[in-house]
Amino acid sequence: MRKLIIPLLLGVCCYTDLNAQSLIFPNAIRYPLTTEMPNSVVYPEEKKSLDGYIRGSAWGGSEKFDYANLFSEASIKGEYVKGFTEGYGFFKGEVRVRNGEFYDENKTELEIREMYVGYKNNTVEVTLGNQNVQWGRGIGSNPTNNISPKNGFILTSNGDDQKMYNLMLRTKVNITPNLEWEVIGIPIYKMNASRVDLLNIPVGAGTDVLPDKSFKNGSFATKLNLNGGPNGASISYFNGYDVTPGVNTGLDASLQPVAFAQPFKKQAFGGDFMFRLAGKSNGKSSDATNDLLISGEIAYSKISNPNNDAYIPQSNLEFSLGLIKQFWDDKKLDNFTMILGYSAKYTPDFIEAVAPTDVTSPTYGLDMANFIQRGIAQGMFGQYKNYVQSLVGIFTKTMMNNKLNLTLISSYGLTAQDYKTNGSSHSYLLSPRVSWNITKELSASGGAFYLRGAGTEVVAPTFNGVFCDLKYNIKLK
Numbered sequence: 053m054r055k056l057i058i059p060l061l062l063g064v065c066c067y068t069d070l071n072a073q074s075l076i077f078p079n080a081i082r083y084p085l086t087t088e089m090p091n092s093v094v095y096p097e098e099k100k101s102l103d104g105y106i107r108g109s110a111w112g113g114s115e116k117f118d119y120a121n122l123f124s125e126a127s128i129k130g131e132y133v134k135g136f137t138e139g140y141g142f143f144k145g146e147v148r149v150r151n152g153e154f155y156d157e158n159k160t161e162l163e164i165r166e167m168y169v170g171y172k173n174n175t176v177e178v179t180l181g182n183q184n185v186q187w188g189r190g191i192g193s194n195p196t197n198n199i200s201p202k203n204g205f206i207l208t209s210n211g212d213d214q215k216m217y218n219l220m221l222r223t224k225v226n227i228t229p230n231l232e233w234e235v236i237g238i239p240i241y242k243m244n245a246s247r248v249d250l251l252n253i254p255v256g257a258g259t260d261v262l263p264d265k266s267f268k269n270g271s272f273a274t275k276l277n278l279n280g281g282p283n284g285a286s287i288s289y290f291n292g293y294d295v296t297p298g299v300n301t302g303l304d305a306s307l308q309p310v311a312f313a314q315p316f317k318k319q320a321f322g323g324d325f326m327f328r329l330a331g332k333s334n335g336k337s338s339d340a341t342n343d344l345l346i347s348g349e350i351a352y353s354k355i356s357n358p359n360n361d362a363y364i365p366q367s368n369l370e371f372s373l374g375l376i377k378q379f380w381d382d383k384k385l386d387n388f389t390m391i392l393g394y395s396a397k398y399t400p401d402f403i404e405a406v407a408p409t410d411v412t413s414p415t416y417g418l419d420m421a422n423f424i425q426r427g428i429a430q431g432m433f434g435q436y437k438n439y440v441q442s443l444v445g446i447f448t449k450t451m452m453n454n455k456l457n458l459t460l461i462s463s464y465g466l467t468a469q470d471y472k473t474n475g476s477s478h479s480y481l482l483s484p485r486v487s488w489n490i491t492k493e494l495s496a497s498g499g500a501f502y503l504r505g506a507g508t509e510v511v512a513p514t515f516n517g518v519f520c521d522l523k524y525n526i527k528l529k
Contacts, residue, residue, distance in 0.1 A: 067420030099133035100529060107523035111207035112500075115513040121207040123152025130527075139173025155250055155514075156204075166219050177224040177336075182217040185236060185290060187275065189324040191348030191374030191393030192444030192463065194289050196322035199236060199273055199354070201295040202457070203245035209485060209497040209521040230280050238271040241293045246313040248299070252513050257300060258310030263293060282345055285325040294318050299428050300363040301421065311428075316364045345376040362425035365433040370397040374444075388451040393444035402438035405430060431507055441466040457487045469506040477497050479505035497521045 088359045108338040112119040146165040161268045168181025188194030218238050225233045241263055248257040263269040271292025280283045280479070284488050297313040323346070331342030350371035357364045372395035380387045405426040408419035430436045443466060448459045465479040485499025498520035501514045 067476075070491045098133045098136075100131070102128070102130045102529035103525065103527045104128040105523055105525045107521060109208045109519060109521045110521070111519040113517035114515065117155060117514060117517075119153050119156075120514060120517065121152070121154055123154070137482070139171060141169070143169045155247075159406040165215070168287070175226055177226075178221045181219065182352050182511075183220055185220070185222065185223060186213045187273075187286075187324075188322075188349050189284065189326040189347045190285075190372035191347055191376070191391060192442065193370060193372035193393070193395035194292070194326070194349060195351035195353065195372075196275075196286075196294060196320065196324060196349060196368035198292075198320050199271075199289040200317075201239070201242050201244045203244055204251065205247050206256035207519065209487070209499060209519055216242065217243070230278060232277050234275045234277060235274040236271075238273075238292065239267070239313065240265050241269055241271065241317055242295070243293070243297045243313065244295055245431040246297065247309050248313070250514050251510050253311065253510060255301070255311050257303065258304060258312035260297075260313040261300070261315075263315060269293065282326060282328040282343075285323070287323040288320075289322075290318075290320040292317065294475070296433075297353060298361075298365065299432060300361075301425055301428070314363065316361075317356040319356075320351045321353045321354075322349065324349035342374075342380055343378050346468075347374045347376070348372065362422040363429050365429050365435055366399050366401055366403065368397050368399045368435065371395070385453045388450075389446075389448040391444070391446040391448075395444070396439065396441045397434050399438050400434045401448045402435065436469055437467050440469070455489045459485050459487075460483070465505065471506055473506050473509050474504050476505040479503070479508050493525045495523050497523075 072419045106124070106126050108124050109121065111121040114120055125148055127146060127148045127374075131142065131144050133140055133142045139490040145167040148163045148165060149161070150163070151160040164182060166182055166184065168179050168183050170177065170179035172178075178361075182460065183200075185199040187199060188198060189194075197361055199220075200218055201216045203216055204214055206213050217380075219240060219261075220238045223235045225235075227233055243262070246260055269292075271290070273288065275286050275288035293315040294317070295381040297315040299311050300314040301309060301311050301491050326345055326347040329344040329346070331344060348371070350369070352369050353367060355365055355367045357366075372393055374391065374393035377390045378387050379389075403426065407423050408416055410416060413419070434440045443464045446459065448457065450457050461481070461483040463481040468477040471477065479501075482502045483499060485497065487495065487497040489495050498518070500518045502516055
């Protein structure tokens with residue numbers, strides 16, 4: 053009986069953990085200086101910018117779809133800054149319009165991404181509106197990153213395209229020039245995009261069950277962050293609904309089995325760090341290059357499950373450790389970057405999903421439903437054993453003075469599962485990709501995505517394939 057639910061395991065939300073686009077770089081490396089230092093509030097009295105791009109993007113060649121995503125897209129992004137004596141006010145916004153084929157459906161979509169206003173001075177920064185907040189310095193796993201959801205079904209060569217934006221109030225207080233206290237309030241819950249209908253599972257898609265839009269169902273998060281560029285550390289706390297919902301099961305009006313998303317509440321207590329070991333200098337400059345960065349992240353997630361529902365994951369401790377090593381050439385123009393990460397999740401009160409065997413029992417139907425739901429939850433949240441481990445390796449080489457970029461992204465599930473697919477009880481991922489800056493405005497990219505092993509058969513028929521992208525950036529003002 054257990055084999056009947058195997059297609060539901062792991063992959064129902066596999067896009068949140070196994071998609072290569074979320075593994076490219078840890079947040080602290082991709083955005084090391086997103087927060088301006090408090091002592092640098094020196095802006096012109098007025099600053100305006102307006103830019104955008106036009107691009108064509110294709111992802112396909114999978115077992116299930118010749119064209120999973122095939123579309124053209126235009127983006128307009130603007131920023132306005134108005135300086136004052138003691139600080140400045142600002143506005144940022146981005147709107148995208150795309151048209152094309154999305155999983156055999158022709159659609160035109162309007163996406164409002166970041167759209168917020170704010171004020172900043174030497175002491176405080178306040179922003180209100182649609183924002184995307186990425187927490188965590190870990191590699192391969194960011195258990196403290198609980199603020200913003202994502203859409204794993206937007207398939208492009210750029211992982212940032214999967215970002216989704218929450219309406220939130222975000223406040224930062226600068227305690228010292230390098231120590232900041234951040235508080236975030238999210239009034240309305242928004243979860244990761246859910247497309248059960250696109251997964252390779254033997255049941256239909258039901259109606260998602262979402263929490264009411266009320267104050268009690270909002271989210272709260274706070275972080276104390278020591279920000280020194282690459283060096284840094286933080287402690288954080290989150291309380292609210294997890295952006296990754298559970299997947300419950302039931303029967304529709306015609307008594308056919310269906311699966312649907314149903315969020316759950318949790319608290320997360322976490323911390324992270326990153327430490328830079330400067331390497332020896334290369335070339336004529338005395339600046340240190342060939343750095344080694346060491347990162348780590350950990351969080352304990354206390355899951356709220358007052359009714360002991362089987363579709364909800366169990367409380368767990370998750371952590372990651374990583375190394376980032378750069379090797380520059382003697383002209384300091386091109387480099388080779390090697391990123392290695394280890395992540396693990398420990399579930400102290402692990403409950404094994406066991407199928408009922410007594411078909412004459414009056415509770416057989418309920419027991420079978422609980423078994424299926426628990427199996428789904430353990431697969432998709434990486435709790436199919438009490439201790440689950442994985443490795444991530446990312447290797448990047450720049451060439452032609454950073455005009456050409458070659459990258460290989462890989463991951464491997466160290467913890468074997470109780471069954472095999474494609475001859476393996478371990479899941480693994482390989483994603484080679486290349487990007488080329490043809491001119492200052494025009495760029496091209498492409499690659500492949502290959503996911504195999506136990507549990508991956510749920511999403512592999514949709515996601516596996518090749519992709520390409522051609523993009524032209526436009527400076528409007």
